[in-house]
Amino acid sequence: MQIDDWSPTPVLLTVDLVILTLREGRLCVLLVERGEDPFQGMQALPGGFLNHAGEEILDAAYRELSEETALSSWSVHLEQMGTYGDSGRDPRGRVVSVAHLAIAPGLPEPVAGTDAAGAAWVPAEALLAGEVELAFDHRRIVTEGVERARTKIEFSALATAFCGEVFTITELQQVYEAVWGTELDTRNFYRKVQAAKGFIIPVDSGRRNTGGRPARLYRAGPKTVLSPPLIRPVPSTAEEDTREEGE
DSSP states (O other): OOGGGOOOOOOEEEEEEEEEEEETTEEEEEEEEEOSSSSTTSEEOSEEEOSSTTOOHHHHHHHHHHHHHOOOGGGSEEEEEEEEOOTTSOTTSOEEEEEEEEEOSSOOOOOOOTTEEEEEEEEHHHHHTTOSOBSTTHHHHHHHHHHHHHHHHHHBSGGGGGSOSSBOHHHHHHHHHHHHTSOOOHHHHHHHHHHSTTSEEEEEEEEEOOSSSOEEEEEEOSOSBOSSOOOOOOOOOHHHHHHHHHO
């Protein structure tokens, strides 16, 4: 083949968003119902093509986030999590997606964007279990996005992104339990959080009535890396559960 005969393969670029929040104590992912082909009527992650050749990828992600949730850049944690470009992932041709993880506390009921027929919060556990069929390779993206969040809250202060500006340690524990999908011992969790210096900072005179004695309020501290980290509990096996019940 002569070099003059070579031409680059046409590639289209999109952004997809794994948007996480807690609703009624459960980790939830925002899904939209596709209003057009391909995969019309199926559930998918919010996202879309770049508006024009000059639009930066991060700007496109923030634009899609704003269109789907009305969130502004200052109110949400947004980070790039991976690139997905398998040749058969999109029937329209070679489409590469740059996926982003977005986290914010207490997000409201979603309103579908212009190219979606509907939008809803879906429990992450249902998606990970394959109970909901997703378009494209979005189940893989969701799975890797949730696992990224689970891992990062072990070693970073990302868990505070699920909380409001001020929060109690109990509310922070609920974040860890929802994201990890497991119950935690309250005293042990309190001890580990307090040991991670700079993770959270008490709010002066801040108290919240929780039905018993007022709980102290905290805000995110200056440290983004937890030292020591809060390691995720290892799930017990059926044999261990049986042994514990017999003790």
